[in-house]
Amino acid sequence: MEAMTQDLFPKAPDAHALERGEVLAPRFDANGxxxxxxxxxxxGEILMLGWMNAExxxxxxxxxxxHYFSRSRNExxxxxxxxxxVQLVVEIRVDCDQDAVLVKCLPQGDGGACHxxxxxxxxxxxxxxxxxxxx
Amino acid sequence: MEAMTQDLFPKAPDAHALERGEVLAPRFDANGxxxxxxxxxxxGEILMLGWMNAExxxxxxxxxxxHYFSRSRNExxxxxxxxxxVQLVVEIRVDCDQDAVLVKCLPQGDGGACHxxxxxxxxxxxxxxxxxxxx
Numbered sequence: 001m002e003a004m005t006q007d008l009f010p011k012a013p014d015a016h017a018l019e020r021g022e023v024l025a026p027r028f029d030a031n032g033x034x035x036x037x038x039x040x041x042x043x044g045e046i047l048m049l050g051w052m053n054a055e056x057x058x059x060x061x062x063x064x065x066x067h068y069f070s071r072s073r074n075e076x077x078x079x080x081x082x083x084x085x086v087q088l089v090v091e092i093r094v095d096c097d098q099d100a101v102l103v104k105c106l107p108q109g110d111g112g113a114c115h116x117x118x119x120x121x122x123x124x125x126x127x128x129x130x131x132x133x134x135x
Numbered sequence: 136m137e138a139m140t141q142d143l144f145p146k147a148p149d150a151h152a153l154e155r156g157e158v159l160a161p162r163f164d165a166n167g168x169x170x171x172x173x174x175x176x177x178x179g180e181i182l183m184l185g186w187m188n189a190e191x192x193x194x195x196x197x198x199x200x201x202h203y204f205s206r207s208r209n210e211x212x213x214x215x216x217x218x219x220x221v222q223l224v225v226e227i228r229v230d231c232d233q234d235a236v237l238v239k240c241l242p243q244g245d246g247g248a249c250h251x252x253x254x255x256x257x258x259x260x261x262x263x264x265x266x267x268x269x270x
Contacts, residue, residue, distance in 0.1 A: 019251050020251070020268075021266065022265045022266045022267065023265070023266065024261055024264065024265070024266055035170050035184055037172055037181065037184065039181065044179045046172065046174065046181070046237055048230065049170055049172065049230060049235040061261065061264070091260055092260070092261040093257040093258075093259060093260050093261070093269075094257070094259050094261065094266060095183065095184060095256040095257050096249050096250065096251045096253075096256045096258070097256075100184040100256075100257075102181055102257045114231050115231065116154050116155070116231045118231075121230040121231045121232075121235075122228040122229070122230050122235075122237045123228075123231070124228060124229055125226055125227065125228050126159055126196065126227040126228070126229065129159065129196070130157045130158070130159070131156065131157045131158065131159055131229060132157065133155075
């Protein structure tokens with residue numbers, strides 16, 4: 001995993017390069033992953049939070065379709081490959097310390113992102129300590 | 136960490152309880168953390184992605200101010216304690232498998248969230264493989 005990460009992306013030499021530089025140098029964690037937030041490019045709705053390893057990020061950039069790494073299945077995953085809910089990339093942003101990416105996308109298929117059946121995975125609000133389903 | 140997690144939050148007994156139940160049963164990872172996305176409650180702007188352990192999530196719920204766990208400093212952290220950029224909680228959501236939370240908040244102080252000086256940590260877009268700073 002570490003070797004693959006080094007092959008696909010460089011490491012930032014210092015904090016200034018990491019925070020203000022123009023080189024994409026993602027800081028993958030000990031498991032080789034960064035967090036990826038998928039947002040609907042037209043509505044701004046936050047659809048889901050997933051994980052990417054270097055290969056998933058690289059494929060997302062090269063194909064224009066969001067790829068994740070499934071922590072539970074321990075495998076690379078083209079979102080929508082079976083559900084049809086492919087997420088077409090409109091814009092990719094990276095955060096200050098390059099350990100998270102924000103992907104604005106257009107969900108295909110039925111327009112949803114969540115395997116439970118909701119458009120967004122964040123369909124429950126914490127209210128008085130209980131979870132309540134809310135649009 | 137595991138003991139503390141069990142003290143503060145229950146575990147969901149099955150997938151249905153996890154995905155459709157009304158009990159908050161966050162699934163902390165091997166390091167005792169879940170991802171937390173902070174969003175501006177009025178503009179919808181995604182401000183930052185941080186991490187919470189059970190104590191940080193519990194304090195966020197009880198105090199109405201977002202607390203994170205710093206992976207680099209390895210300590211609990213009240214956002215804004217030194218910068219003044221306290222994030223007042225408006226709404227907390229949890230995702231389908233309860234390993235991420237989405238917090239709508241109102242940033243205090245100068246209204247920013249990022250230590251580099253931008254309002255949002257996601258101030259760079261990937262364009263043709265290079266990072267470009269964009270509002």
